[in-house]
Amino acid sequence: MKVIQSHIFRALVAIIAGVLLIEYKESMVTWITMAIGILFFVSGVISLITYYVNKNRAEKTDAIVYDANGRQLTGMKPTFPVVGLGSAILGGLLALMPTTFINGLVYILAAILILGAVNQLANLVAARNYAKIGVFYWIMPVLILLVGIIALIRPGAVASAPLLIIGWCMLLYGIVECVNSIKMRRTKQMFEKEQKEDGHEC
Secondary structure, three states, X not given: OOOOOHHHHHHXXXXXXXXXXXXXXXXXXXXXXXXXXXXXXXXXXXXXXXXXXXXXXXXXXXXXXXXXXXXXXXXXXXXOOHHHHHHHXXXXXXXXXXXXXXXXXXXXXXXXXXXXXXXXXXXXXXXXXXXXXXXXXXXXXHHHHHHHHHHHHOHHHOOOOHHHHHHHHHHHHHHHHXXXXXXXXXXXXXXXXXXXXXXXXX
16 A cells, blocks of 8 residues: 555546546547546545554554654554545546536536545644745635636636636645655655654654
8 A cells, every 4th residue: 555655646647637628628428437536535545544554553553753843753644535435436427427416517526626635634734743834836726716716606717618627736746645644754754754763862
């Protein structure tokens, strides 16, 4: 499960879905709907599996380490992947009933963008426990969130080709998610290493 991290996989799914929307736009909509549905379903299932594996691992951890301020560093239970569950449900519906959702595809993709942006913001808030987060990292998910909200409320407001705009946003979301996941993982590892070294010195 370490090879396929849920955040990275979800980001790659978003990038692929974004490229499909940019390339094909409104042509072959049924095929695109099914393909996006399958991608998001697989992404959601992997997120859920990763959650349960990490949860069981945290429950079996014997030694729990705290830092000087009393914050728990190891044995922490992961948060339930709401975005992963939503992706699995929406993906399954899109893949199994594409024609039902073709007219509402813009709204569904806008909802996925909103969920993804909220998830990125939540991850950034959690990452503040380990390091200082620059302003740039907050700008991208906020912009994606705004586009998702606008597309959900007034799809005509995102120009004459809402699927194209959403496609570019999904591509951007995927890239940002990849960068954030890699950076946050490295930052967390460095933080835990420093805390352990400080503990040994004491």
